[in-house]
Amino acid sequence: MDFSGKDKAAYVQETFNSIAGHYDLMNSLMSLGMDKRWRRIAVQQVGAKPGMTILDVCCGTGQFSLELGKTVGREGKVIGLDFSQKMLDVAQQTLAQSEEKGRIQFIQGDAMELPFPESTFDGVTVGWGLRNLPNLRKGIQEMIRVVKPGGKVVSLDMAKPTCPGFKQAYWLYFDKLVPLMGQIWAKKASAYQYLHDSAVEFPAQQQLTRIFSECGLRDTKYINLAGGVVAIIAGTKPRL
Structure with a gap:
């Protein structure tokens, strides 16, 4: 993957800053x-x-955090963390018009060094964020560190479909049409080419489930969505 002379962290931060205003539209x-x-479904899986109190890592424009906020209610709390300030600016604008604004806090931070003590959160989520981390295992271990024993770590991200025919059509769509859509609606084809390239390099759902287990989580599993285009990976931090 070509980061144009930058390290991955700097490239990803710059890329997501550049598409923040169009990110939710493009996702839809x-x-x-x-x-x-x-x-x-991912909110259900994190329990x-x-x-x-839930931490949403790599929260981006805050859509996952907002969904969590609806579930934890007035007595709960959601902290959304991201290192792209422009994505967080969009999240703050959306939150200001939301009924969940009293229970959600957005902060800028590094997923590689989460600014929280051990065993702080009842659950930790990450949506479409793990593949952007410069060190996948370290990022997972940080999430495990800050979740309470018995709490779950849940990832929602791109996966790899295996059904013949559908698999080839999916990767063709992802490689050719998604960057074109990015150019039309976000004026940034390269950002959506990165989305394809990062999805290609990202571990398949079966492998990522094993990595969750190797990092120390138990009862790990994956749930395929949309024929395996997307998958939820979940695991539980062992109780002391």
């Missing part, structure tokens, strides 16, 4: 509107309940 277009349902 690329997923045919299914991204909202996917987030709701979010009223009164809980």
Whole structure:
């Protein structure tokens, strides 16, 4: 993957800053509107309940955080963390018009060094963020560190479909049409070419589930969505 002379962290930050204003529209277009349902399922998998405190890593424009906020209720709290300030600016604008604004806080931070003590959160989520990290295992280990024993770590991200025919059509769409859509609606084809390239390099759902386990989570599993185009990976931090 070509980062144009930058390290991955700097390239990703610059890329997401550049598409922040169009990010939610593009997600809806690329997923045919299914991204909202996917987030709701991921919220269920992290076990979010009223009164809980949840961390949403790589929160971007805050759509996952907002869905979590609906579930934790007035007595709960959601912290959304991202290192792209422009993505967070969009998240703040959306939050200001939301009923969840009293229970969600957005902060700028590094997923590689989460600014929280051990065992702080009842659950941790990351949506379409793990593949952007410069060190996948370290990012997962940081999420495990800050979740309470018995709490879950849940990732929602691109996956790799295996059905013959559908698999080839999907990668053709992702490689050719998605960058074109990015150029038309976001004026940034290269950002959406990166989306394709990062998805190609990202571990398949079966492998990522094993990595979750190797990092120390138990009862790890994956759930395929949309024929394996997207997958939820979940695991539980062992109790002491």
